[in-house]
Amino acid sequence: MTNTQDGDGAGRAAGIRSAWMPGFYKLTMDERVARIARAFELSRDEVASLHASGALPREVADRMVENAIGTMEIPLGLGLNFLINGREYAVPMAVEEPSVLAAVSFAAKAARAAGGFTAEADPQWMTAQIQVARYGDAGRARERVLEARDELLALADSLHPSLVARGGGARDVEVRVLPSPDGGEDVFVVHLHVDVQDAMGANLVNTVAEGVAPLVEALTGGRVYLRILTNLADRRLARARCEIPVAEMADRGASGDDVCEGVVQASRFADADPHRAATHNKGIMNGVDPVVIATGNDWRAVEAGAHAFAARSGRYSPLATWRRVDEFLEGTIELPLALGTVGGTLRVHPAARLALRLLGNPSAGKLAAIAAATGLASNLAALRALATDGIQRGHMGLHARSVAVAAGAPMHLVDRVAAMIVEAREITFDGATRALATVAGAAAALTDVVTGESHDLAHVGSHGR
Ligand code: HMG
Numbered sequence: 001m002t003n004t005q006d007g008d009g010a011g012r013a014a015g016i017r018s019a020w021m022p023g024f025y026k027l028t029m030d031e032r033v034a035r036i037a038r039a040f041e042l043s044r045d046e047v048a049s050l051h052a053s054g055a056l057p058r059e060v061a062d063r064m065v066e067n068a069i070g071t072m073e074i075p076l077g078l079g080l081n082f083l084i085n086g087r088e089y090a091v092p093m094a095v096e097e098p099s100v101l102a103a104v105s106f107a108a109k110a111a112r113a114a115g116g117f118t119a120e121a122d123p124q125w126m127t128a129q130i131q132v133a134r135y136g137d138a139g140r141a142r143e144r145v146l147e148a149r150d151e152l153l154a155l156a157d158s159l160h161p162s163l164v165a166r167g168g169g170a171r172d173v174e175v176r177v178l179p180s181p182d183g184g185e186d187v188f189v190v191h192l193h194v195d196v197q198d199a200m201g202a203n204l205v206n207t208v209a210e211g212v213a214p215l216v217e218a219l220t221g222g223r224v225y226l227r228i229l230t231n232l233a234d235r236r237l238a239r240a241r242c243e244i245p246v247a248e249m250a251d252r253g254a255s256g257d258d259v260c261e262g263v264v265q266a267s268r269f270a271d272a273d274p275h276r277a278a279t280h281n282k283g284i285m286n287g288v289d290p291v292v293i294a295t296g297n298d299w300r301a302v303e304a305g306a307h308a309f310a311a312r313s314g315r316y317s318p319l320a321t322w323r324r325v326d327e328f329l330e331g332t333i334e335l336p337l338a339l340g341t342v343g344g345t346l347r348v349h350p351a352a353r354l355a356l357r358l359l360g361n362p363s364a365g366k367l368a369a370i371a372a373a374t375g376l377a378s379n380l381a382a383l384r385a386l387a388t389d390g391i392q393r394g395h396m397g398l399h400a401r402s403v404a405v406a407a408g409a410p411m412h413l414v415d416r417v418a419a420m421i422v423e424a425r426e427i428t429f430d431g432a433t434r435a436l437a438t439v440a441g442a443a444a445a446l447t448d449v450v451t452g453e454s455h456d457l458a459h460v461g462s463h464g465r
Helices: 029-040 044-051 058-064 100-112 136-148 150-156 159-164 204-219 256-272 274-294 299-312 342-349 352-357 362-385 390-405 411-423 429-451
Strands: 076-084 087-094 118-122 126-135 169-178 188-194 223-229 237-245 320-325 328-336
Touching: 029 044, 029 352, 044 076, 058 342, 076 100, 076 118, 076 274, 076 352, 076 362, 076 390, 087 100, 087 274, 087 352, 087 362, 100 237, 100 274, 100 362, 100 390, 118 362, 126 204, 136 169, 136 188, 136 204, 150 159, 150 169, 150 188, 150 204, 159 223, 159 328, 204 223, 237 362, 256 274, 256 320, 256 328, 256 362, 274 299, 274 328, 274 352, 274 362, 299 328, 320 362, 328 362, 362 390, 390 411, 411 429
Parallel strands: none
Antiparallel strands: 076 087, 118 237, 126 188, 126 223, 169 188, 237 328, 320 328
């Protein structure tokens, strides 16, 4: 298969059905880096940042947060096989949980059979909220704010001339009068929508909220307290969709029809029950958050927005749904994704810059579309596993390696110990400790035979207690 690369890193679709980098996970880490370095024409420094433990220099970390004492790393991997709007993507994902990268790569591969994902995002509007208290007559206050719409927009734009020069700026004013939560006056809120272009936009919008507050006070005769963005960025939604041929869903003796039925039933379950919807959405965020983190974005904002959006009808609901349409399993996802590709952490964190580069330096909207597709993929993989032999086989099989490390297995024995505890269906710390003692005992006995030396194995398996 040809691996067609555009100059900006992302590739055009080569062979729709075939995986983009087959067998990638079977390579050593060094071999993977070499592959990626070739495919994306990485510079020496970029490759060095992948090799280095500690891609974030301490002195940079010290300037990013207060009271810094070090940095904390999590693995950065690639979600493979993604074909989104006809383009190939290897999606950088920073995540501590085993099986997430395998899961999205699996689902993205299944989605290729019918052309991969289509995905899109709204214009990048963020919303400032300005709360007014003691406004008197709500109808009159509302009227005066709406009459001053153009003045408010102009004032907001004057606070961000460079945003306006880049094509962004304030777009609309809205007034919401919300029923009193406690018997006092109704809650009066002015919304100011701002097109933040490729920024995440929190700082831009907060400046706007604070900058227009005196005018809002003058217009309403009230007192402004809160002036802050909303993380329920529902003017900034991203959507993704895929169709998977039913036959493609067949798995280990289960027919495609049966697996599809299981996935559709899982979707119905999440629609009916917020308890299930929470776990369903966690499976979606397994795909979304790692992209958000790898690209240096604010995942707390994304999480808050996603879950508030899931509850917008008054009942917590799934962010993605699955249904069967003829011979296809159709999945759709919609969620707010306030992501930036300029400014903020991105500019200072070398790994975040590299992650964006691997995605072809996308616009904020494109990045949101990619993250939405990744969330849909992780949801599908989890539901397919749940609908067939359960989550434990695939997930715990890969988790076994972490358990082996936690039990103190030296790196050269990790895979052997992991294989033993998977085989014995005992993927626990104690299981790994016992397996390690067996493996290490056998290795030591062999050394004794060869060298005639004896070994103290007391330390083996004691790590991590
Ligand atoms: P499988 O069918 O055994 O996979 O599934 P396979 O061996 O047939 O391989 C198929 C493809 O999967 C491969 O294609 C790879 O793309 C990928 P290939 O490259 O070989 O042509 N793949 C891998 N990629 C990297 N490393 C690997 C690897 N293995 C396969 N080692 C799989 C195995 C793990 C994919 C499957 O069992 C799965 O998707 N499980 C779900 C895992 C998951 O969702 N984990 C998240 C944690 S659970 C959770 O937090 C959420 C949950 O609660 C959400 C909910 O309830 O909805 C479950």
